[in-house]
Amino acid sequence: MALLLVAAAPLVAKPTAARAAIPTAITVDGDADGRVFDxxxxxxxxxxxxxxxxxxxxxxxxxxxxxxxxxxxxxxxxxxxxxxxxxxxxxxxxxxxxxxxxxxxxxxxxxxxxxxxxxxxxxxxxxxxxxxxxxxxxxxxxxxxxxxxxxxxxxxxxxxxxxxxxxxxxxxxxxxxxxxxxxxxxxxxxxxxxxxxxxxxxxxxxxxxxxxxxxxxxxxxxxxxxxxxxxxxxxxxxxxxxxxxxxxxxxxxxxxxxxxxxxxxxxxxxxxxxxxxxxxxxxxxxxxxxxxxxxxxxxxxxxxxxxxxxxxxxxxxxxxxxxxxxxxxxxxxxxxxSYVDPAGGYLGGSRANGSYVTYRSPDRRAWSTVLETLDATAAQPVTFKVTGGLPGGTLHVWSSDLSSPSQRDYLVHSADLTPGGGVYALTLQPGHVYTVTTTTGQGAGTAVSPARSRLALPYRDSFDTTPVGGEARYLADMNGSFEAVPCGGGRHGTCVRQMAPTAPIAWDSPSDPYATAGDLSWSDYTVSVDTMLEQAGSAELLGRVGLQHGFDPADIDAYRLVLGADGGWSLLRGSASGTVTTLANGSVKAPGTGTWHTLALTFAGGSVTAAVDGVRLASVTDTAYGSGQVGIGTSGYVGAQFDNLGVTPGAAADLSGTYRLVSRNSGQVLDAKGAGTADGTPVIQWPDNGGANQEWRLTATGDGYYTLTGVGSGKALDVPDHTTVAGTQLDLRTPDGTTAQQWLVVPARDGYYTVESRDTAELADVDGAATTQGASVIQWPADGGTNQQWQLVKVS
The missing domain is CATH 3.20.20.80 (Glycosidases)
Structure with missing residues (x-):
């Protein structure tokens, strides 16, 4: 990975006037020179x-x-x-x-x-x-x-x-x-x-x-x-x-x-x-x-x-x-x-029309030409002539329509080509990639993914099934190295240990070691872990872990309970912007090294409670983060062991009911454009006018997801055609029970929620963080923006 973290915008071609197509004649010559393809x-x-x-x-x-x-x-x-x-x-x-x-x-x-x-x-x-x-x-x-x-x-x-x-x-x-x-x-x-x-x-x-x-x-x-x-x-x-x-x-x-x-x-x-x-x-x-x-x-x-x-x-x-x-x-x-240099170039002599390159096998028994028309505004006619000992006969054509959101349109075997007067003719459509080839054996896999689901609570990992030297299931190292070892401190079984003894030669910004696990939609829960310090330092338990900033792993949204070998403890709130706020601190009897202790964090709405060995240290009110993962870590590169990571659920909130969804960014509400009721009606933001097209009935699906049905239309909030393309505008469709109409409604921060598509894992987002009325509501990857946060104002 390189350079700076910037927001990736969907690559949408701007409309331009159609250009007249200039035929491209391609001579595939086996005697032509070209560099070796690696x-x-x-x-x-x-x-x-x-x-x-x-x-x-x-x-x-x-x-x-x-x-x-x-x-x-x-x-x-x-x-x-x-x-x-x-x-x-x-x-x-x-x-x-x-x-x-x-x-x-x-x-x-x-x-x-x-x-x-x-x-x-x-x-x-x-x-x-x-x-x-x-x-x-x-x-x-x-x-x-x-x-x-x-x-x-x-x-x-x-x-x-x-x-x-x-x-x-x-x-x-x-x-x-x-x-x-x-x-x-x-x-x-x-x-x-x-x-x-x-x-x-x-x-x-x-x-x-x-x-x-x-x-x-x-x-x-x-x-x-x-x-x-x-x-x-x-x-x-x-x-x-x-x-x-x-x-x-x-x-x-x-x-x-x-x-x-x-x-x-x-x-x-x-x-x-x-x-x-x-x-x-x-x-x-x-x-x-x-x-x-x-x-x-x-x-x-x-x-x-x-x-x-x-x-x-x-x-x-x-x-x-x-x-x-x-x-x-x-x-x-x-x-x-080898590349065949004369059989490569820009269609019609212009890079605006697309490009093509040709490859041949060392024994000259096979060749392929790959062509793309991704910026073309008109069909591109091409012809092929084969010479220099390369095979002709029937040529196979494969194409992908990269302007289509459907997997059915990718790597499709089109009609084969046969020569007329020694020349093959093909018309290329805009927005496509093509391969013309003498080879066979290609195809597009047909395996289909199962639907997304929440990681069920309660969740517990004793680490005893993790092989020594391995990484615990679902536990992802963010910095340092957390590895399964035989437990110390008189405990049997397998534990996870922070293994890096000194700060590494870093590629990006340094941070203390930590690892995270779990579902970002977890909201109200208690997370606990047993920990043993092997040397002076501190062990950490993390909860409601959210966004991490760019190349700086130290900058992450999370609550952290830190316990030192000297008995000092702190309840901290870190952020992706780099600030760390102390919510509470104090001291307990020094745990020292070589002894096991249990850290716990409990989240219930805006209440955050910290405990050590079953004794409550502090309970504070803080609404910065409403949901997130769990994690373990150390302050500094010290040896520490962890065991029995567990997450138990709090009281599950049932959001079933009718609401207006108010954008935190603009103060406008989720709206079916023009009070439309037809399939395909776009969803936008609009000032609150009390209309039924701005009311949404949340109905639980029974597995943690909801459907959002427009009261005025009876139609469901939908990801069109199950498309995975970021930036696609959401719309209304007849309820069909598919994952394109199922949404995770998750507490985000300060009482606001995110609305995440089960189909694509992207969020309902006001396009470009616009504050103008009528701005599109699209799907977009989570980025922590207020244009992805919605207040649920209950109507009934």
Missing amino acids: GVGAISGGGGNSRLLADYPEPQRSRILDYLFKPGYGAALQILKVEIGGDTNSTDGAEPSHEHTRGAVDCDRGYEWWLMAQAKARNPGIKLYGLAWGAPGWIGGGHFWSQDMIDYLVSWLGCAKSHGLTVDYLGGWNERGYDKAWYEKLHATMAADGYPTKVVGADSDWGVADAMAADPAFAGSVDVVGAHYPCGYMSAMTSCSTTPAALASGKPLWASENGSEDFDTGGAPIARALNRGYLDAKFTAFINWPLVAAVYQNLPYNTMGLVTASQPWSGAYRVGRSTWAVAHTTQFTRPGW
Whole structure:
């Protein structure tokens, strides 16, 4: 992950006048030159973005993996890049190190080994690539560019070997530049130790190529030049760029991290970049960040990737258009094929019409052309002529309408082409991606996700079923490393221990260690945990954990009960804006070290109560946060154990009844536009006029969700066509009982609620935080804005 956190807007093409189509003649010549294609991949890491995938039940977990890696099914990825864990947050969480302390190597920690094995099982030809975002603090006395770090990376390669995995590529330090002498030592060390792994430099920008041009020894230590976001960051990716030094280096040029796009709306930008990266800058690999958004929804970038998977307890997942954009290249090519340069360009000579690139196999027995018309305003006629020993005959055509919200319109086998007078003719429609190919065996997976559901309470984890060295189910490390160990302090069974003994070499802003778990919709509950400090410091229990700010894991909405070994305690309210407020504090008999104690937080509406060992410490009134997850942590990098994490529900509120929903941002109410009663009537905000079109009947579905039925229309609040596209306007539809008409109504803050779609996990949102009457109410990922908060004013 790179650069700054900004809000991702839906990529909606502005209406323009239709352009006259100019026919494009493509000659696919097997004798033509082109660079060797290295593949299309994605990144597991740069934040624990694959963490929850490991906890998914079968068969859903295997289906998600199939959509990512299985040839002829989904994204069919050709490169898997993984984070080399360093016990430090690197965007959406932390991954555990294989060597928390010098010399104590454990090759079974974390989930990346499992993920790489699963990818290899589905596609034995997939290439593996490792990169560090941070490192344990013992390395180099806190200095990354050190011999310690080289040894650390080589020991990680040894772990991979012990798992039967060969790592094809290895980088240095994600987006932190380069040290020339260090790269030279790394390259020489791997060669001396017999590793065939190629070095990628420098997973930052193109400046490394200038340094290579001036230093032959350095150039000799870098096998691949990789830059991040050379097609733009969180953009339409209409063009890509490199430098003269990079082009002249003689090395493969990679977009070694690109993307940072929503799993759905990112399809079009990714499709552009896959073609235009080569046309504009000769990139021979494109690696998307991230692979999957298997993270909790309170974290930044929680919809970015090829698939989203945030509910392991329900097995629910979503496959986005980004998957199919990638599939148009990966299912029809292989690494080692060559680009056919004359058979690539811009349709009609204009990038506004779209682009095309062609690949051929080394033996010239197969070829494929990928074309995109994502910015075209008119149909684009193309012809193909095949020469230079490449096969002709029947050509197969596959297409995806990326303007459609329906999975039925992605990776569709269209009518085959046959030549007329040695020429094949095809008309391309706007907003599409096409592949014309001689290959067979492609397809779009048909597995369907189950519906989302709430994680049921009561919830309890004794950690006794977690393997020693493993990560507890649903518990996601945000910073530090929480690992299962045999319990200490005279207790039997398995406990979770904070393992990082010193602050790591961080990639992003530092924070104390903590890990979170559970459902963001939990509201009134008691959370408790047993804890034992192994050294002076403090243990923490977190409740109503909500939004985390960008690259700073210390900035998070949460209530925290902190207990020190000296008996000092504090009840704190943290925030995503970085402020920490002390709600109460005091002292109890010093628990010291080596003894077990129970921390508890109870939430009931605006009441927050803290207790230690069953004795109430304080009860305060605070309405800042109305719901959220639970968590454990430590103040500072100290050893502490945790056991018996439990959450018991309070009295469940039944919101059934008739309400007006008032926007906190504008003071206007949720309104059926024009008092409409027809299916498809848009939902907007409008000043309160007492109309029945502004009254909504909430009816419980029996599993924690509600339907919202317009009193004036009898129609239900609905996500049109089950679309997952952020920014889609909500509307009214005849009640049908589907998940598109089921909503979580969850306390947010200060007595306001959020209204979350069961179908898409997105919130009812006043578009653009507008205060104007008539502004659209859309679905949008949670961002903590007041335009996503609604007051429920009861009518009856």
